[in-house]
Amino acid sequence: MTDVVDVTVVGSGPNGLVAAVVAARAGLSVRVFEAASSVGGGVRSAGLTLPGFLHDVCSAVHPAALASPVFRRLGLLDRIEWIVPEASYAHPLDGGRAGVAWRDLDRTVDGLGADGRAWRRLIAPLLARQRGVVSFTGSQLLQLPRDPIAALRFGLRALEQGTRRWDARFSRDVAPAMFTGVVAHAAGGMPSLASAGAGLLLAMHAHGVGWGFPKGGSQQIADTLANELISLGGRIITDAPVSSLDQVRGSRAVLLDTAPELLLGAELPGRYRRALRRYRYGSGVAKVDFALEGPVPWANAEVGLAPTVHLGGSREEIAAAENAVRAGLQPGVDDAAPRHPYVLATQPTVVDPSRAPAGKHVLWAYTHVPAGSTLDATELVTREVERFAPGFRDLVLASASRTAVEIGAQNANYVGGDIYAGELSMRQFVKRPVVSTKPWRTPLEGVYLCSSATPPGPAVHGMNGWWAAKLALKERFGIE
Structure with a gap:
């Protein structure tokens, strides 16, 4: 693993593959090490039960992918056949009742009866500025938002749904159950600001880009990125676990699509090491x-x-x-x-x-x-x-x-x-895994973290890999 290349990426999840493609498009030599026998990390598909049945190993539905600025920039949205259903998600209740979040907001509002107008007031102002919401949630909290109005609308709604005031908007039980089902994706306590923010973003996408997924399974995302990398001269080495940074010497830049644990085996400044040890998993x-x-x-x-x-x-x-x-x-x-x-x-x-x-x-x-x-x-x-x-x-x-x-x-x-490679809390949206305006950079020369343990956090959008690669290319190669 010591042959000389410009960029080594450890991990072939969507963030690692995006980082690798960005570097390869910049004309750099790139190699990717993947511990598993196939690429993809959290976006793999496999036959897990019976012959002829194809299952997604981890993530299955990808609203964040359809809204991802970097996926759009890389042309990924055009090279995959996406299925975007009319009904983004459903929430059954006892007695045969159910709420359905149709992609058509008006249809959803009509189905929620007395709480329909409240649902519209919750979601419609975000939809009106969805690019600003995606930009705000797709970077990091320490940066000034490009669209302050979108950030304000998002923040006020997260504050409402993330506190004990979360029932003030609704008068019946279907709409709040529907929203709570989305919030629960974040696997946190309830109510909480961080979980409410994650739920708001997903709920907005349900009536915007939709909760789509690739025809034929999530593996299509990984395979499309991997094929792009190979076409640019990059190499992917599978069945190659990396347990120490000593295994990936010889590169001017190393990008880790891994949990922060891998860094703990290296010589780190005491303050950074203590910060990593305080990092919490959910x-x-x-x-x-x-x-x-x-x-x-x-x-x-x-x-x-x-x-x-x-x-x-x-x-x-x-x-x-x-x-x-x-x-x-x-x-x-x-x-x-x-x-x-x-x-x-x-x-x-x-x-x-x-x-x-x-x-x-x-x-x-x-x-x-x-x-x-x-x-x-x-x-x-x-x-x-x-x-x-x-x-x-x-x-x-x-x-x-x-x-x-x-x-x-x-x-x-x-x-x-x-x-999610780390607890989703307000503390860890700011400290992911450290408090910094450039949290993808580590104290180790040329080593960057690009996984979901960095901003903007988890979901299949590739933004973590994009921000880390952009920083590495600028600092290590002088490429803007």
């Missing part, structure tokens, strides 16, 4: 993939039109479930844990039948668990789906589960099963 996930005989038999038929479904019930039920996990309680195991967990489910075959044999379906689902959990969530998730889709159990042909510990073992970035 809750883990326990994931289950199902091969199904037919579509999920939702009690509310409209839920079957949305590729993404949030399970867990009312706002109060979801908040209780997420706060219990944050307190270290195992859902379905500890007596003090709420009966119903929050479950994030994706049924891609309702709009992409290429993922399964004719007439068959796949279901991707995970629930949050304490970091390092060994819980097999198969039965827990099955029961929660059955709550809103009686008869689901009878359709299961096969399933494959991964505990939080196994997820962390299969991808070193997901410490303890934390797929």
Whole structure:
């Protein structure tokens, strides 16, 4: 691993591949080391259950990708066949009721009845300045926003939905449950400013660019970036884990699409080392993939039109479930844990039948668990789906589960099963992993961090890799 190249990238997740492509487009020699046998990190797809059934290994739906300025700049949006459904997500409730976030905001407002106008007032002002919102949330909090009005609108709504005032806007139960299901993606306590901010961005995308995903699986994102890199002369070396920076000597710049842990093995200034040791990881996930005989038999038929479904019930039920996990309680195991967990489910075959044999379906689902959990969530998730889709159990042909510990073992970035590579809190939006106007730069000469452990945080948008590569090219090669 000591041959001389201009840029070495460790990790082939979307951020690492974006960083590599940016460097290669600048005319530099680039190599990428990937520990797994295939590229992609969190955007891989594989046959996890039965022959002919294709599952996304980690991330499945990608609103941030469709809104990503760097993906647009790299032409990624034009080279992948994206499926953007009419229904971004659905949220079933007991009694056969459900809320649906249609991409058409007016249709969503009509379906929410008495809370429809409140939903419009929450989302529409952000949609009117969505480029400004994406710019604000896609950089870092220490920078002045390019669109102060967008930042102000976003901040005021995060302040409302991230505090105990979060119920002041709504009078019924469907709209707040819908929003809480989106907020729960952030795997944090509720209410909280950081989780509310993440939820607002996703909710805005639901009525803007949409909650789209690549036809044929998330692997399409990684493969398209990898092919671009190879066409530019870059090299990708798989089955090549890097456990020490000594393994990647000989490059003028090294970009790490990894958790900060890799840096702790190097000679670091005491202050930076202490900052890394104070960096906190969040809750883990326990994931289950199902091969199904037919579509999920939702009690509310409209839920079957949305590729993404949030399970867990009312706002109060979801908040209780997420706060219990944050307190270290195992859902379905500890007596003090709420009966119903929050479950994030994706049924891609309702709009992409290429993922399964004719007439068959796949279901991707995970629930949050304490970091390092060994819980097999198969039965827990099955029961929660059955709550809103009686008869689901009878359709299961096969399933494959991964505990939080196994997820962390299969991808070193997901410490303890934390797929976000770091807790999502206001403290760690500013300190990710250190407080700096250039947090991608490390104290080690020529070494930069470009993973989700840097601003602007997790999601498949490639912005972390873009900012880190841009900084490295300027500082190490004089390339603007």
